[in-house]
Amino acid sequence: MATLTSEERQGGDSLKNERSDAAAPVALPPLEGAARIWGTLALSAAVFMNVLDTSIANVSLPAIAGDLGVSANQGTWVITSFAVANAIAVPLTGWLSQRFGQVRLFIISVALFVLSSWLCGMAPNMTMLIAFRVLQGLVAGPMIPLSQALLLSSYPRALAGLAMAMWSMTTLIAPVTGPLLGGWITDNMTWPWIFYINVPVGIASVLVTWAIFRERETKTRKLPIDSIGLALLVVWVAAMQIMLDIGKEHDWFQSPTVVVCAVVAVVGLIYFVMWEQGEEHPIVDLSLFKVRNFWAGTLAISVGYGLFFGNVVLLPLWLQQFMGYTATNAGMVMAPVGLLALVLSPFVGKTIGRVDPRWYATFAFLIFALVLWMRSRFNTQVDVATLMIPTVIQGVSMAFFFIPLITLTMSGLSPERIPAASGLSNFVRITAGAVGTSVSTTVWERRASLHHAQLVENITDGSLPTELFLKGVGASGLDPTQALAQLDRLVNQQAYMLAANDVFYASAALFLLLIPLVWLADGPQNGAGQSGAAAASGAH
Structure with a gap:
């Protein structure tokens, strides 16, 4: 069956609703x-x-x-x-x-x-x-x-x-x-x-x-079950998620299992898209991607969330594994992120109808970039107060992140399409979060290996700093083997700190590159049209 345009699909849905x-x-x-x-x-x-x-x-x-x-x-x-x-x-x-x-x-x-x-x-x-x-x-x-x-x-x-x-x-x-x-x-x-x-x-x-x-x-409407579409969805999503979860442990595409999962995910996705486009009652309404604001908003919010979530996972890992923080203490460092978000989110919600949401989203990405740049300056001597400063500031970007981008994504959609649009947008966002976590932790470990190799090049028997360090720890009662183990621990700590800085810095740059994507979405046509209410009330 030929694929309906978004306008035809909306019109068909409206007609069916009127009849029932x-x-x-x-x-x-x-x-x-x-x-x-x-x-x-x-x-x-x-x-x-x-x-x-x-x-x-x-x-x-x-x-x-x-x-x-x-x-x-x-x-x-x-x-x-x-x-x-x-x-x-x-x-x-x-x-x-x-x-x-x-x-x-x-x-x-x-x-x-x-x-x-x-x-x-x-x-x-x-x-x-x-x-x-x-x-x-x-x-x-x-x-x-x-x-x-x-x-x-x-x-x-x-x-x-x-x-x-x-x-x-x-x-x-x-x-x-x-x-x-x-x-x-x-x-x-x-x-x-x-x-x-x-x-x-x-x-x-x-x-x-x-x-x-x-x-x-x-x-309600008794829609037929798109059993083939559902089966394809289960296959490719499960294969992709398993690939992301086991990839790092199995050295990614050096593992036949990861390669098989990747192939199944790609082939399954292709067949899924082809099937859903020709299905009268698709399990997922892919025609939503024909709406510019939906695909631009979904892409911006998903990539931004992937970067955010990847760094949310990375920072506590670094603190716990290499800075001596407990799970509770690492969580406390992250907790203040909600303070300014709680204060500013109501302000954003009340003013979103009078301000172009693209400006708010741009501001959020700029603050995210600033926060991650600040974290890229961390070192192994960083104290709790210094760790918390960018965390508190990040609350500003969080307040200006979700609301404007959801407003852009849902604008122009009729009320009956909101659940499908929200489900599809959240699916892409959740998937981006999983990808962001896998990519950030993998890049972190790869960069740490590189930094470790570069650092040990300067540790030689004739190196004065090396000799002084070994003598110092030896004087505290450690034998040569224990002294070398202590030196290796410090090198690892430095390597993973430098790797974390690399990830933070790259993420800051990517947030800046996301700003043009926001402006691919159509601007508000009028005061009422630019708020999230347009999505709820079908004003467009």
């Missing part, structure tokens, strides 16, 4: 007073819980692996299994929401997330834990896109920017809070509690959301 008397989100009046506040809190809590689970288990892996009697490498599947399942489920949100209704699907997703979290904590062995993490990732998929759609439908057009400000704070602060909370729980309690903490939060979110949104359910 479907109530589009625009027909629903916005929430008011306490209902709006509690609704926002319930949706945000679910999103925070979801995003938190992508990072909270990272610092707990040694404890989980040791308790369940597996190796550290096997323990990483606790992270991989959730990421693969979540990446597969996110782009299905548009189809699922039309089939079951936005409110009903969100409630079911959160309820099953609570159940799977409890099962993860009760898992008696690694096999069962991985199985429950897969279930957790699958049911978590629709939560973020649907929370965004429900939140936008709850606010009047003039306050849609403020709604997105509330939503964006949870998605940006949770990845930073995860390692801090996970480290504290692991140090002071037992690892199952990193999953049990989801239970009360999730139950509260379900109850409040149902009480407030049950009368705001969207109409």
Whole structure:
């Protein structure tokens, strides 16, 4: 079947909705007073819980692996299994929401997330834990896109920017809070509690959301299942995610397993795109990429998020492995990032309707570049105050990052396409985060090896600094072997510090290069059209 244009698809959808008397989100009046506040809190809590689970288990892996009697490498599947399942489920949100209704699907997703979290904590062995993490990732998929759609439908057009400000704070602060909370729980309690903490939060979110949104359910349509598209999606996403997760351990394309995963991912993606373009009821609406603002906004937010997330992972790793920080202390260094984001996000949300969002996004990328340039100046003598200065400043860029880019991405789309657009955009963003993590850690280690080789060239038997160092540590009671081990430790510390500086500096440059991409999106046509409310109300 020929592929429909975005305009034809929108028109077809509208006609079908009229025939079935479907109530589009625009027909629903916005929430008011306490209902709006509690609704926002319930949706945000679910999103925070979801995003938190992508990072909270990272610092707990040694404890989980040791308790369940597996190796550290096997323990990483606790992270991989959730990421693969979540990446597969996110782009299905548009189809699922039309089939079951936005409110009903969100409630079911959160309820099953609570159940799977409890099962993860009760898992008696690694096999069962991985199985429950897969279930957790699958049911978590629709939560973020649907929370965004429900939140936008709850606010009047003039306050849609403020709604997105509330939503964006949870998605940006949770990845930073995860390692801090996970480290504290692991140090002071037992690892199952990193999953049990989801239970009360999730139950509260379900109850409040149902009480407030049950009368705001969207109409459903019995769409046929695109089984072939779904199968292709599962194959290529799973292959890509496994390649990213095991690549560093297996020296990337030197490993036949990584090569096979890469080939399967590429071939599967090609066939998936070809199939979806000719499918009448595609599992993923790829026609969204025909809208300039959608593809430009999605690309900018995804690459920017990949750079951000890669560096969020890298800095705590460097602090813990080579600077002597505990997991809790490393998390505390990252925690202040939310301070200015909390203060400034409401301001951005309130003014986004009067300011070209491209200027806000440009400002965010400039601040990100500044922060990473500051980090590229770190050395092994850096103190906690110096570490925290760029972290605090980064909160400014976070406040100006998500809201304007989501506004650009969703502008011009009709209300019934928002769940599909949000799901697809979040899928690309999540994938970019995984790529950013793999690339940043791989480049870090490769650059560290290079710096190590360059540093040891200057360490010779006739070198005066080397002789003085060995004599100094020898005087403290170390034998020659121990003295050389101490020297190697210092060389490693310097090498990884220089490598981290390289990654920070390159990331700063890439953020500057992203600025022209933002300006590929169309500017606002009028005051109402430039806010996120345009997406929620179908103003365009």
